[in-house]
Amino acid sequence: MTVTCGDAIREAMEFLGGEGTVKQVKNYIASKYGFRWKDVSTTMADLTFPGSKSSTYPLSKRFLERVGRGRYRLRSQRKIPDWFTKGNALRQS
Numbered sequence: 001m002t003v004t005c006g007d008a009i010r011e012a013m014e015f016l017g018g019e020g021t022v023k024q025v026k027n028y029i030a031s032k033y034g035f036r037w038k039d040v041s042t043t044m045a046d047l048t049f050p051g052s053k054s055s056t057y058p059l060s061k062r063f064l065e066r067v068g069r070g071r072y073r074l075r076s077q078r079k080i081p082d083w084f085t086k087g088n089a090l091r092q093s
Helices: 005-015 022-033 040-046 082-086
Strands: 019-021 064-068 071-074
Touching: 005 019, 005 022, 005 040, 005 071, 019 022, 022 040, 022 071
Parallel strands: none
Antiparallel strands: 019 071, 064 071
């Protein structure tokens, strides 16, 4: 199975106890996978819920919360409310 950048980010965040900085995540990924992905920080931003409208990740696949500049944590995987997704239908595809 091929590891994606998102998979590596989730693995790094779990290793860091569920919260960490972009730099910590990049260091973990570089030590385990080398410099396989060009821009980990952009992917982390794209995996943030609710995040950017330009993200190609559907809302249901976004597993990070931004807690400060360059700092993220794993978000609880509770169901996304229907009222939120109906107003953002274009963002989910």
